[in-house]
Amino acid sequence: MPKTGMVKVQTRTLKTRAKLIEAAQVVVDEAGYEALRVEQVVASAGVAKGTFFAHFKDKDALMEQLIGPKVDSYLDAIETLPAPKDVEGLVQALMPLVGFMTSERYVFDVILRHSGAAAKETIGPIAQNFQRTGMVLGPWLAMGPFRKDISPELLADGVGAFLIQAMALHYCALHNEMLMQDQLRIYLNAWLMPQA
Amino acid sequence: MPKTGMVKVQTRTLKTRAKLIEAAQVVVDEAGYEALRVEQVVASAGVAKGTFFAHFKDKDALMEQLIGPKVDSYLDAIETLPAPKDVEGLVQALMPLVGFMTSERYVFDVILRHSGAAAKETIGPIAQNFQRTGMVLGPWLAMGPFRKDISPELLADGVGAFLIQAMALHYCALHNEMLMQDQLRIYLNAWLMPQA
DNA sequence: TTCAATAATTGACCGTGGTCATTTTTTAGG
DNA sequence: CCTAAAAAATGACCACGGTCAATTATTGAA
Numbered sequence: 026m027p028k029t030g031m032v033k034v035q036t037r038t039l040k041t042r043a044k045l046i047e048a049a050q051v052v053v054d055e056a057g058y059e060a061l062r063v064e065q066v067v068a069s070a071g072v073a074k075g076t077f078f079a080h081f082k083d084k085d086a087l088m089e090q091l092i093g094p095k096v097d098s099y100l101d102a103i104e105t106l107p108a109p110k111d112v113e114g115l116v117q118a119l120m121p122l123v124g125f126m127t128s129e130r131y132v133f134d135v136i137l138r139h140s141g142a143a144a145k146e147t148i149g150p151i152a153q154n155f156q157r158t159g160m161v162l163g164p165w166l167a168m169g170p171f172r173k174d175i176s177p178e179l180l181a182d183g184v185g186a187f188l189i190q191a192m193a194l195h196y197c198a199l200h201n202e203m204l205m206q207d208q209l210r211i212y213l214n215a216w217l218m219p220q221a
Numbered sequence: 222m223p224k225t226g227m228v229k230v231q232t233r234t235l236k237t238r239a240k241l242i243e244a245a246q247v248v249v250d251e252a253g254y255e256a257l258r259v260e261q262v263v264a265s266a267g268v269a270k271g272t273f274f275a276h277f278k279d280k281d282a283l284m285e286q287l288i289g290p291k292v293d294s295y296l297d298a299i300e301t302l303p304a305p306k307d308v309e310g311l312v313q314a315l316m317p318l319v320g321f322m323t324s325e326r327y328v329f330d331v332i333l334r335h336s337g338a339a340a341k342e343t344i345g346p347i348a349q350n351f352q353r354t355g356m357v358l359g360p361w362l363a364m365g366p367f368r369k370d371i372s373p374e375l376l377a378d379g380v381g382a383f384l385i386q387a388m389a390l391h392y393c394a395l396h397n398e399m400l401m402q403d404q405l406r407i408y409l410n411a412w413l414m415p416q417a
Numbered sequence: 418t419t420c421a422a423t424a425a426t427t428g429a430c431c432g433t434g435g436t437c438a439t440t441t442t443t444t445a446g447g
Numbered sequence: 448c449c450t451a452a453a454a455a456a457t458g459a460c461c462a463c464g465g466t467c468a469a470t471t472a473t474t475g476a477a
Contacts, residue, residue, distance in 0.1 A: 035473065037425070063464065073427045078465060137333050140389060175411045183411065186386035190378065193336060193385075215371045215379065220416045231443065233455070259434065269457045274435060 042080050044070040049087055058088065059131035086149075088135045093150025096136075099125060100154065104161055108168040112213045115169070116206060119188070123205065127192050137189070158185060171217040180217065187212035238276050240266040245283055254284065255327040282345075284331045289346025292332075295321060296350065300357050304364040308409045311365070312402055315384070319401065323388050333385070354381060367413040376413065383408035 048070035052061050063084055067077050081087045099122040109115040127133055139151035148156075162184055163177035171180065191212060195205040244266035248257050259280055263273050277283045295318040305311040323329055335347035344352075358377035367376060387405040 035424070037472080041425080062462090064462090074464090075428065075466080076426055079425065079427095084464065134334060138330065172416060174416050179407065179411055182386065183383070183408070186382040186408075187379070189385060189389075190382035193333075211375065212379070212382070215375055216412070220368060220370050231454070233443080237455085258432090260432090270434090271436080271458065272456050275455070280434065 038080075041070075041072060041076060044072065045077060045080060045087070046090060049091060053091060057131075058091070058129050058135070061088075063087075085135065085138065089139055089150045092132060092135060093154055095125060096122065096151065096154045097157070100157055100161055108165045110169060112210060112217055115165075115184075115213060115217075116210050119209070120206060123188065123192060123209070127195070127205070133192060137193075140189070155185060166217070169217075172219045174219075183216045184213065187216055234276075237266075237268060237272060240268065241273060241276060241283070242286060245287060249287060253327075254287070254325050254331070257284075259283075281331065281334070285335060285346045288328060288331060289350055291321060292318065292347065292350045293353070296353055296357055304361045306365060308406060308413055311361075311380075311409060311413075312406050315405070316402060319384065319388060319405070323391055323401070326392060329388060329392070336385070351381065362413070365413075368415045370415075379412045380409065383412055 045066060049061060049066045051069065052065055061084075063077055064074065066087075067074050077087075081090070102121065103118055106118050109118055125132070126136055136151055139149050140155050159178060159181040162181035166180045166184070167177040187209065191205055191209040194208060241262060245257060245262045247265065248261055257280075259273055260270065262283075263270050273283075277286070298317065299314055302314050305314055321328070322332055332347055335345050336351050355374060355377040358380055359373040362376045362380070363373040383405065387401055387408060390404055391401045
């Protein structure tokens with residue numbers, strides 16, 4: 026593995042890594058995440074298989090590099106939106122992200138594995154995304170007409186938990202998207218709204 | 222695969238399946254779930270590898286047969302307990318189950334992968350467990366000093382969601398210094414208690 | 418420019434889950 | 448019993464993620 030110490034990073038290293046990620050992205054764009062094969066990636070990147078594992082601890086690490094930025098782009102989009110004024114607005118704001126996360130069973134599994142369930146010393150891109158979700162959501166929730174008796178961080182944590190729950194219940198179905206949305210609305214109403 | 226129609230189930234079939242599960246359980250008892258190898262199981266069961274996959278769709282299907290009943294036994298124990306009178310009591314009642322679910326990273330992953338399978342055509346043992354969790358928890362929560370503005374089913378759903386969240390965080394480098402039961406207590410207090 | 422130390426790359430090899438055409442066993446009818 | 452069809456078991460084989468000792472490229476100091 027290219028050393029991550031304080032020594033100079035060889036240009037070659039960056040080139041190779043870029044080639045691998047680019048080749049991987051092409052495969053994903055053409056056939057989806059599930060269909061990605063390391064052998065295919067190294068073949069079209071023109072490097073040996075060993076090189077792949079010199080750059081990525083395992084296949085999942087590459088997946089993180091592909092899925093993480095994608096999730097990030099959805100968070101970018103969310104961040105530009107005005108703070109939602111109710112649960113419905115929040116759900117609508119979250120749906121594109123949810124749609125991506127449940128676009129493939131495999132993607133959802135990867136995200137689940139890495140969303141905090143990953144026992145790793147160095148925090149990966151996906152876990153960082155979840156942190157960022159909290160950072161985006163927290164202030165939003167604090168501004169909205171939501172319960173004020175607990176911290177925005179805790180509020181955001183709960184949104185994350187119910188997001189996972191709703192996706193887990195309906196991860197499979199594109200045709201279940203309405204159901205997932207309804208489910209999420211129910212959860213978030215119960216979680217976010219001050220009790221009458 | 223042994224047919225599951227209305228024809229007679231051969232004694233041989235039951236024998237073989239029993240041998241496989243027993244052999245698998247021995248491996249698990251000796252080395253844990255993660256260490257289980259199909260080749261080891263078939264070797265000590267004295268059958269060919271193909272036979273294994275005639276009885277179980279894949280390795281995960283066997284894992285469900287091992288983990289499902291185990292989770293069930295914890296639910297049995299919980300069911301005999303008197304309804305908890307506060308969040309602390311609930312947390313204490315749940316901890317043995319939580320302890321098992323997080324005893325191995327691999328076990329948690331298997332459970333995660335199968336917990337949302339309720340939407341699938343054939344509902345597996347683990348998904349059934351999660352349903353049962355709701356059935357055990359619902360009435361309990363209805364009896365306790367918990368919020369009454371939402372249904373017991375929804376309350377139980379939320380407990381499930383926060384259970385997963387707390388367990389996921391337990392494996393996360395950023396949060397593992399906080400004890401899982403402390404985390405769970407915070408979540409469940411926020412979720413279950415009427416707002417002051 | 419040289420060269421030794423270090424980093425990156427290679428590809429044969431392995432472990433292990435999963436497949437399938439073939440063989441063996443069981444069942445049911447005559 | 449005998450036999451043909453159905454069910455179960457077999458094991459050689461494959462796919463694919465991952466390893467590692469050997470090889471090649473890069474670097475920096477003299």
